[in-house]
Amino acid sequence: MVSILSIFFFCFPTVAISASFRQIFLPPTGFGPESLAFEFPGGAFYTGVSDGRVLRYQPLTGFTYFAFTSPNRTIAFCDGATDDPVKGPICGRPFGLAYDPIARLLYIADAYYGLLVADSNGRLAKQIATGAEGQPFVFCNGLDIDPITRNIYFTDTSAVYDLKFGNAILRKGWNSTKGLQANDSTGRLLKYDVRTNQVTVLMRNLSGAAGAAVSGDGVSEFVGNRIQRYWLTGSNAGTSEIILSNLNIVRPNNIKRTILGDFLIAAATVMQGSQSPVPIRVRVDGSGTISEIVSLEAQYGSTPISEAQQSGLSVYVSSRGVNFVGVYSP
Template identity: 80%
Template sequence: MALRPSFGPESLAFETPGGAFYTGVNDGLVLRYQPPTGWTTFAFTSPNRSIALCNGTTDPDKGPICGRPLGLAYSPFTKLLYIADAYYGLLVADSNGRLATQIATSAEGQPFVVCNALDIDPFTGNIYFTDASAVYDLRNSSKALLANDSTGRLLKYDVRTNQVTVLLRNLSVAVGVAVSKDGGFVLVSEFVGNRIRRYWLTGRNAGTSDIFLSNLNILRPNNIKRTSLGDFLIAAATVRQDSQTLVPVRVRVNELGRISATVSLEAQYGSTLISEAQQSGLSLYVSSRGVNFVGVYTL
């Protein structure tokens, strides 16, 4: 599904399995895909955005003006689309779209620097999201990698009290979030730390965390998406042995953290890393900040 002139779909959010869906792109827009109509503009995150300056841009320095929507999650119950924007924090858009409403820009007195990923608790409706770094914004993400930055946070937005609380600190570039099917825990990926941490929401371990996945062969874990069966799809990378370069893979992991499949996407994406792999209906959808299309593959 070509996006031209838009570029860099980071995440996808579906209204119904295999139906209409949303993605955020590099110029600050949230687009909606509706078969058979195709792509239309749905919303934007920056009140300062202008069509002349922003439409079609791939200039990262325009991000603070145009906005940069990254993580998305759609609630089928409230019909609200939640958006994590790298520069404008946590926002929400209703079915009418247009300018999204900003609902949080800081937690416990510390402003967000690069909101990245989010998911909705299937039982409470609460939003779990990340602030990837407290030091480096999206324009300086390469510096975060070089510095082995570990200032990221996992956060919770309570939809009833409108309060944001910090659940985990000192994460190594926190870029992916997924709540388990039973609402018992939430996963958060650490892109630099090359691991996925689990934070327990219920049960005897509630309020504590442990390592869910740390595999020497699975690197740069990005977005995590829960499937209808309750396992998880992770966008990640692995090292190609002959060239020692990173190539994109999608990894399927069960609720116990056991890998059941690792599938290379090198044939489709080369050395360009993917940001998300998500199953919806009878298809697998793949997004990447390094391309101008959404990949769709039959399962």
């Protein structure tokens, strides 16, 4: 029997990091790495930036231009754009990424162009889904791949608010549009079957659906200020449960599975006596038990982070508010 857990962050101390920190800077016109996808632990990785490009990083050679999501994109018009609400629909904006090492395919959730896939040659990604059940995607966001079935799980943050709404939060502050988000519960968790090319809606009525991560027994789906687990198999298949909820956590974002089977969450918290949220990374297991909360204030100040992902022994951090990928190593 599965119990529903409600675990509060203030029960655990927020600790400062003792690991070393370095920055992998993007090319001069690159800004706002939202998510990361690794080909193999500690090796080459991909990230999407604000002007619509997907970049590939190799430790020995640095970043190269790998792919893009919009057939309308031009270098002259788009390169260097920083989440521009006018240029975005023309240039594209890659968000969630996941790499299939068997097929050597990179799956991309683009905020404007839906679900896409790029092969090892890169360039223009192929659009494979733009909606589900007759409802077009409005703001595709988080994405993960099942390492066994290779099916894709991803989120559509809202059926009402597109990326311009998300950009308003980033520009104007964490709480500037809190009322609007509280009134919106139109997000969805979706599955793309790689064999049938069909999209299935797994969960509806989500408030600010952001990240998705596949575990051994289900999907941990990130919504608003909570994490829900959706069961894919077993006696609980097709049902969901809240495994972590905390009103003191602010604007949680992506959640990523680690090689140990637990999860890293990119989030923030408001420190006592401060009005500015502090970015944190949180480690939880599949039941929502928190084992670690690490403050990233020393490196990011009050800039929100979008993802924390372990690769090898290091934790890589991405953020839409900076021009680098942060790396914390032991």
